[in-house]
Amino acid sequence: MTRRSVIAGTGSALPARRVSNAELAETVDTSDDWIVERTGIRFRHIAGPEETTGTLAADASKAALASAGIAAEDIDLIVLATATPDQTFPATATRVQTALGIDDCTAFDVAAVCSGFLYALQVADSMIVAGAANRALVIGAETFSRILDWEDRTTCVLFGDGAGAVVLEAREGEAGVLATRLHADGRHNQLLYVDGGPSTTGTVGKLRMKGREVFRHAVVNLAAVMGEALEAAGLSADDVDWVVPHQANARILDATARKLDLANEKVIVTVDQHANTSAASVPLALDTAVRDGRIKRGDLLVLEAMGGGFTWGASIVRF
Template identity: 65%
Template sequence: MRSVVKGVGGYLPDRIVTNQDLAQIVDTSDEWITARTGIRERRIAADGELTSAMGLAAAKAALADAGLEPGEIDLIVLATSTPDQTFPATAVTIQAELGITDGAAFDVQAVCSGFVFAMSTADNYLKSGQFKRALVIGAEAFSRILDWEDRATCVLFGDGAGAWVLEAERLNGTMADRGILATSLRSDGRYRDKLYVDGGPSSTGTVGHLRMDGPEVFRHAVTKISQVIGETLDKAGYTASDIDWFVPHQANKRILDGAARKLGLDPERVVMTVEKHANTSAASIPLALMTACSDGRIKKGDLVLLEAMGGGFTWGALLIRW
């Protein structure tokens, strides 16, 4: 039994904020941001535009791409660190808006690694036979938790959502090498104070703002990403040279370039959207993949590698035959 991708979709808010725009409100410049991150612009959610609304738009696009109706979905797993409310889960809001009354819906919180964690979770439910079809969504409104006076962090993030439709299929013969082939997930709470939000219901009773020790995150990122990628490839019996497309979490161009070099991957095989989207946390991988599908780069039969690292630290990788 394999989890096979049936459709992909995404959503980006209308408002574009460029590096030049940010230079008007914080001590920075387009040159400073671009040189250190590769980011030139990001999308910011409109006032009143919720994480659930962005996730819903991405989910509808993925369902349309799959040619399915909402009622054919029996599982929704939403990766987000910026839910509409402390509870209920934002996934149930999307479930209700889609008119789905059967199955289950819940959120997964692993920050920037969230989409990989959510995919692995849905994959295990589908392979076990507990559910038939899943919507896996990454949706974030990170602009709501940024300190817009902190130039080290406010320039890095954007808002948006991406979604995939997965379906459980029993594959045989040559078709057995399709769908999700392997996943690896890791976390190490010793590093939780390197990337965190300084608020929460049980600590301060406030939402808080994102705080990051950038050099420490960068120092750990390439090594941890490379290790978990190696584990994932080994599980599936592949090597880095077999990869058709590398779709990493869009955190920082220098991190992406470093990971690709360590794997020995041709830069042309790396899908990179950080320049236009910035870091959209759990939404970055599905948005990047949607872009590469829309422009024709990723085709049926391609071997695609996903990876991410986020606060916690959490990190993980997933290998899929498209």
């Protein structure tokens, strides 16, 4: 039998403060109609002073562990995807490890922005298949509100904070991660980036984006990589039960589905409720659809994302 990484449980966490478009319009030159028409976003969650990427990641991990029925001490690997770590170092994954009461395991962060969860999933899957780990927490967690320019209405309305996590467990059988394909092209750095960093400005910096160019690249790259991953798994779009995409923009989700000739009803959409949460958005959407009963055991899932860098990728998972 084939050793695979099976998603044994899912979890998510959102900050307590929920901000509507109308509330945002009180301080930003925008409106609910403007935001909804261009992005599909209606709400986002903003982290409070006591909420960090690490605390949200720990809460999402606890929920995933409970869903899987697995004790924290049985985890031997934590891979956390984030572009907004609690500290420059050590890795926020080690803060999650401590919060969960795990004395010793492999724990590190992955930085691939919105594609980070897919990158983290591939790393954890590879380690499990190779026998280097048996049970892993794969987490996407962000506090993007800390790096937004709240005077730039073209970007600050798009993002929110949150975390999502899955427990991966080594099992033999047909379920699990079937194929993953990842890409990066650093030539497009100036289209979506943060204008700061420890080695350049010595500051955190703020997010900058050229939205139209990002949209164009996203639709082309995501459709291509999903087809590539399906081919690698020996499957086609007709086999797919659900697409769980990065929740960046409802228009990108619609355009990508059309390129693959996928029915919109097969696409999990949660961007209206929590906006773009970068590396957290895929596991957040996955957890939402698992808990509301749409995604069931045996379903074939396509997880996909694209982010700054550019980085992009897709994973085929038999849930």
